[in-house]
Amino acid sequence: MGLIDEGARIRVFMLGWEFPPFISGGLGTACYGLTKALDQLGVKVTFVLPKMVESQYATHVKLLTPIEARKRTSSKRVTQSERELANVKFRSILSPLEAYATPHTYDEKVAEILRLRRESTTTTNGSCEAGEGPDYAGDLYREVHRYASMAMELAKGEEFDVVHAHDWMTYPAGIGVSMASGKPLVVHIHSTEFDRSGEHVNQMVYDIEREGMQRASKVIAVSHFTRSVVISRYGIPGDKVEVVYNGVERNGTWSTAPVTIRREEKIVLFLGRITMQKGPEYFLQAAKKVLDVMDNVKFVMAGSGDLMYRSIELAAQLGIGHKVLFTGFLRGDDVRRIFRMADLYVMPSVSEPFGIAPLEALDNDVPVIISKQSGVSEVLKHALKVDFWDINEMANKIAAVLKYPSLRMTLRNHGNFEVRKLRWRDAARNCLRVYQETLVPV
Amino acid sequence: MPSVCFYFQVHQPTRLRHYTVFDNDERYFDEGKNAAICKKVANKCYLPANRMLLKLIQQHQGRFRIAYSLTGVLLEQLERHSPEVLSTFHALAETGCVEFLGETYYHTLSFLYSRQEFVEQVKKHTELIQDLFGQTPKVFRNTELIYNNDLGLLIEAMGCFDAVVTEGADHILGYRSPNFVYQPKGCRRIKMLLKNYSLSDDIAFRFSNRQWAQWPLTAEKFSQWVNAVNGCGQTVNLFMDYETLGEHQWEDTGIFDFMRHLPGEILKHPDNNFKTPSEVVASYEPLGTVDVPHVISWADTERDLSAWLGNPMQSNALHELYRLEKKIKRANDPRILDDWRRLQTSDHFYYMCTKYFADGDVHKYFNPYDSPYDSYINFMNVLDHLQRRCASHQTPIVAHSPAQAGAAARVAVPV
Structure with missing residues (x-):
C-alpha cells in the first residue's frame, strides 16, 4: 500500500501518557494501541511521557518507564515487545503529571512528595518547604507549562515531521515544540473539559484546550460526538476536525479456561x-x-x-x-x-x-x-x-x-x-492520513 | 398466449407499544402509531392505487383483472382508521374482476408451529372475506409465501382451496420456468402457481433504481418482456406487496403512471390477457409436480426463513409464543386469544432479524425499533405479561378451603 510506504518516512514527536503495565484508563490504552499500530506501519515515533518523580527517598512508590518495565519482564516478552516497538523511541520527563489529574489530585500528589522528602531529609537537616522543585511545580497549571518547557528542551535533540499531543495537559508542550521546531501540531481529543466536569468547566483547563485546538493544524476527535463538542463549544472550524475511532487490542488468546460451574447469581x-x-x-x-x-x-x-x-x-x-x-x-x-x-x-x-x-x-x-x-x-x-x-x-x-x-x-x-473489525491498525492509518494532510504545503 | 396474473399482498401489523418489564397492563399495542401509519399508507398507496385500478378495470371493460390478499389485521385497522379504503375495496370486489386470496388472518408463521392454530386462522380469514366481499377464497397464499410439500398436502386436505401460490425460487425449479401451472408434490387435486420473481422484482424493487441498466422502466418495455414469454409459458405471475405502489416506490418515481399504462400495453398484443389466480388455475393443466422438501419463502436473496428464524432470539420468541397455545385456549378469554394471535404476526419476528442489521438496508426501512435487540426485549416483556394473565385465569382444581385454594393457585403459576 502506498500509504504505508509513505508512512515509513514520517517521524512523529508524540506527547502521550502511561504505557503498560501502568494503565489507569482509556487514555493510556489508546496511546499504547495507537503507537503500537503506527510502529507496525513503519512510522517513527518519539514517545514522550511524564515519568514519576523517582526520588531516591521514596521507597514505597516504584514506577517504571516502559523500557525499564520491559527489562523486568520475561526474556521472551522482551524480544517480542522490542520487535513490536522497533520504530518507537521513548523519552521521559520527570514530572508528577499523570493521566486524569485534576488540580486537586495534583496538589495531593505534590504534598505527598514533599512529605516523603521531608521525612527522609530531617536527618540531613535539608529544607524542602518551597512550593517548587526542579522536578515539579507548585500547581497543576504551572506544572503543565513547566512540562512544556522541558519538552521543548528535549525536542531540540530530536528529528521529526509532526507533533502529536494527547489531551489537554500536553497541549502547552505540543504548542511549544511545534512553534520552536516549525513543525505542524496535531492535537488528539480523548475527552474535553465538558465531558469531565459537565457544565462546571474549569476555565483554565478550557482555555488550554481551546488554545491547543486553535494552534493545531488538525484536531483529531475520537468520535463524531466529540467532534461536535469541539466545533460547537470550542469554536473550531469543522474542516480542521477529523474523527478517528479507537480500536481494541485483541486478547489474542481464546479463553480456554474451563468453564466454572455457573453461579446462581x-x-x-x-x-x-x-x-x-x-x-x-x-x-x-x-x-x-x-x-x-x-x-x-x-x-x-x-x-x-x-x-x-x-x-x-x-x-x-x-x-x-x-x-x-x-x-x-x-x-x-x-x-x-x-x-x-x-x-x-x-x-x-x-x-x-x-x-x-x-x-x-x-x-x-x-x-x-x-x-x-x-x-x-x-x-x-x-x-x-x-x-x-x-x-x-x-x-x-x-x-x-x-x-x-x-x-x-x-x-x-x-x-x-x-x-474484531475495530482495529488499531485502522486508527493508525487514519492518523497517518491526518499527518500527511498537515504536511501538504498549502 | 401468456396470461398476466397480478396478485398484491396488503398487510399492516399491529405494532407493539414500548412495553417494559415494569409495565403491568393489557395495552400491548400502540394505537396511535398504528392509526398514523395506517392513514399514511392509505393516503400514499391504498387510496390512490385502489382508485386507479378501479378506473383501469372499468376502462378495459373486464379485460384487466387482478387479485389481492388482504390480511385480517389489516382489514380491522382499515375499518377503524381508514374506512374509505375499505369502501374502495368493496367497489373493486363488485367489478367481478377482482379475486381475494386466502391466508392466515393474523399473517402468521403458525404453519410452522401449530397446524391446529393455522387451520383456525385460515378459517377465520375466509369468514372475514366472505362477510366483507361476498367471495370465498379459492387460492391460498401463506405468510411471506412460506411453503413446503407439507403445506401443499395440508391445503389439499383442508378441501376448500383449488391452488396454492409460492415463490418461483430457482433452487426448486431448476431448469423449469415459473410461467406454467404445476402441482404440489403428493397432491392430486390442487394446483400451484409460482411467482415470476424476476419480472415481479423489476417492478417491486428495481423500478426506481437508477443504477439498473433497464432504468427507466416503461409500460412498453415491460410489455415486450411479457410478450417474450409468448410460446414458452402460459402465465406470468406478478406477485408483490401492494405498498410497492406509492409507498415503497414513491409516486414521483412514476410508478402510478407505469401501472396506468401497463394494461393497455399488455393488451396491445392479441395473444395476451389478464387472469386472476383462480382463472389461471381453471385454464391450464399442471405441467408437472414441484418438490419442495425444505421450506422456502419470498424473502431476501436467500428465499428461506432466515428473516424470521435466523437467530436465537427469533427462535426463542416464536417457541415461547407457541408453547403457550394450550394455556391460552384453556383460559377461554377472547381478549387473551386475540392478543396472543396478534403477537403471532410475522412482522414482530422480522424486526428481530440481525441479518444485514449492520448494513441498514430494506429490513431497517420496515422496522419501528432502533435495533433487533430492542424489539426482542419489548416482545418478550409483552409475552411475559400475557403468560401471567393466562395463569391468573386458570381455576384451581377443587378448592376445599381458602388456604388450599391459595396453595393451588400458587402451584398453577408457571415457573
Missing part, C-alpha cells in the same frame, strides 16, 4: 473511574429497579474515583448495599477475570467521548449496554443503547439480558464479531 458489571462523567449514580438507580423485579443479581462496581464513597452511600441509601460490591481499582489480569465473571457490562456514562471498555467487554464475550451519549455507540451496532438518564429503560434492558439467554447469546455472537 448473575453479575452486572460497571467498570471505570467512579466519577461524575461515568454516571455511577444512574447505574445504582437502575440496579435498584432491577432488584425490584428480580432477586438473583449482584452489581459489581470496579474502579475508583472521587464519587466512590458517595456511591457506596447511595447504594446503602437505596437499600441495595448487600447487592452491590465495590472492588476498587483493577488492572491487568484482574480486569480480565472480572469480565469473565460478568453476565453483562453496563456503561452509563453521562458524556463519553469514546469508551474503550465496552469493546474490551465484547472482546471478552460479555454483552454490553452503553449510553447513547458515547462515541462508541456510533461504531457498535450489536449493543443495547440507552440514554444515561433513562434509568427505567436501563433497568428494563438489564433485566432482559439477565432473563433471556438467547438475547445474551445473540448479542455476544454478533458483538464479538463486530468488535
Whole structure:
C-alpha cells in the first residue's frame, strides 16, 4: 500500500501518557494501541511521557518507564515487545503529571512528595518547604507549562515531521515544540473539559484546550460526538476536525479456561473511574429497579474515583448495599477475570467521548449496554443503547439480558464479531492520513 | 398466449407499544402509531392505487383483472382508521374482476408451529372475506409465501382451496420456468402457481433504481418482456406487496403512471390477457409436480426463513409464543386469544432479524425499533405479561378451603 510506504518516512514527536503495565484508563490504552499500530506501519515515533518523580527517598512508590518495565519482564516478552516497538523511541520527563489529574489530585500528589522528602531529609537537616522543585511545580497549571518547557528542551535533540499531543495537559508542550521546531501540531481529543466536569468547566483547563485546538493544524476527535463538542463549544472550524475511532487490542488468546460451574447469581458489571462523567449514580438507580423485579443479581462496581464513597452511600441509601460490591481499582489480569465473571457490562456514562471498555467487554464475550451519549455507540451496532438518564429503560434492558439467554447469546455472537473489525491498525492509518494532510504545503 | 396474473399482498401489523418489564397492563399495542401509519399508507398507496385500478378495470371493460390478499389485521385497522379504503375495496370486489386470496388472518408463521392454530386462522380469514366481499377464497397464499410439500398436502386436505401460490425460487425449479401451472408434490387435486420473481422484482424493487441498466422502466418495455414469454409459458405471475405502489416506490418515481399504462400495453398484443389466480388455475393443466422438501419463502436473496428464524432470539420468541397455545385456549378469554394471535404476526419476528442489521438496508426501512435487540426485549416483556394473565385465569382444581385454594393457585403459576 502506498500509504504505508509513505508512512515509513514520517517521524512523529508524540506527547502521550502511561504505557503498560501502568494503565489507569482509556487514555493510556489508546496511546499504547495507537503507537503500537503506527510502529507496525513503519512510522517513527518519539514517545514522550511524564515519568514519576523517582526520588531516591521514596521507597514505597516504584514506577517504571516502559523500557525499564520491559527489562523486568520475561526474556521472551522482551524480544517480542522490542520487535513490536522497533520504530518507537521513548523519552521521559520527570514530572508528577499523570493521566486524569485534576488540580486537586495534583496538589495531593505534590504534598505527598514533599512529605516523603521531608521525612527522609530531617536527618540531613535539608529544607524542602518551597512550593517548587526542579522536578515539579507548585500547581497543576504551572506544572503543565513547566512540562512544556522541558519538552521543548528535549525536542531540540530530536528529528521529526509532526507533533502529536494527547489531551489537554500536553497541549502547552505540543504548542511549544511545534512553534520552536516549525513543525505542524496535531492535537488528539480523548475527552474535553465538558465531558469531565459537565457544565462546571474549569476555565483554565478550557482555555488550554481551546488554545491547543486553535494552534493545531488538525484536531483529531475520537468520535463524531466529540467532534461536535469541539466545533460547537470550542469554536473550531469543522474542516480542521477529523474523527478517528479507537480500536481494541485483541486478547489474542481464546479463553480456554474451563468453564466454572455457573453461579446462581448473575453479575452486572460497571467498570471505570467512579466519577461524575461515568454516571455511577444512574447505574445504582437502575440496579435498584432491577432488584425490584428480580432477586438473583449482584452489581459489581470496579474502579475508583472521587464519587466512590458517595456511591457506596447511595447504594446503602437505596437499600441495595448487600447487592452491590465495590472492588476498587483493577488492572491487568484482574480486569480480565472480572469480565469473565460478568453476565453483562453496563456503561452509563453521562458524556463519553469514546469508551474503550465496552469493546474490551465484547472482546471478552460479555454483552454490553452503553449510553447513547458515547462515541462508541456510533461504531457498535450489536449493543443495547440507552440514554444515561433513562434509568427505567436501563433497568428494563438489564433485566432482559439477565432473563433471556438467547438475547445474551445473540448479542455476544454478533458483538464479538463486530468488535474484531475495530482495529488499531485502522486508527493508525487514519492518523497517518491526518499527518500527511498537515504536511501538504498549502 | 401468456396470461398476466397480478396478485398484491396488503398487510399492516399491529405494532407493539414500548412495553417494559415494569409495565403491568393489557395495552400491548400502540394505537396511535398504528392509526398514523395506517392513514399514511392509505393516503400514499391504498387510496390512490385502489382508485386507479378501479378506473383501469372499468376502462378495459373486464379485460384487466387482478387479485389481492388482504390480511385480517389489516382489514380491522382499515375499518377503524381508514374506512374509505375499505369502501374502495368493496367497489373493486363488485367489478367481478377482482379475486381475494386466502391466508392466515393474523399473517402468521403458525404453519410452522401449530397446524391446529393455522387451520383456525385460515378459517377465520375466509369468514372475514366472505362477510366483507361476498367471495370465498379459492387460492391460498401463506405468510411471506412460506411453503413446503407439507403445506401443499395440508391445503389439499383442508378441501376448500383449488391452488396454492409460492415463490418461483430457482433452487426448486431448476431448469423449469415459473410461467406454467404445476402441482404440489403428493397432491392430486390442487394446483400451484409460482411467482415470476424476476419480472415481479423489476417492478417491486428495481423500478426506481437508477443504477439498473433497464432504468427507466416503461409500460412498453415491460410489455415486450411479457410478450417474450409468448410460446414458452402460459402465465406470468406478478406477485408483490401492494405498498410497492406509492409507498415503497414513491409516486414521483412514476410508478402510478407505469401501472396506468401497463394494461393497455399488455393488451396491445392479441395473444395476451389478464387472469386472476383462480382463472389461471381453471385454464391450464399442471405441467408437472414441484418438490419442495425444505421450506422456502419470498424473502431476501436467500428465499428461506432466515428473516424470521435466523437467530436465537427469533427462535426463542416464536417457541415461547407457541408453547403457550394450550394455556391460552384453556383460559377461554377472547381478549387473551386475540392478543396472543396478534403477537403471532410475522412482522414482530422480522424486526428481530440481525441479518444485514449492520448494513441498514430494506429490513431497517420496515422496522419501528432502533435495533433487533430492542424489539426482542419489548416482545418478550409483552409475552411475559400475557403468560401471567393466562395463569391468573386458570381455576384451581377443587378448592376445599381458602388456604388450599391459595396453595393451588400458587402451584398453577408457571415457573
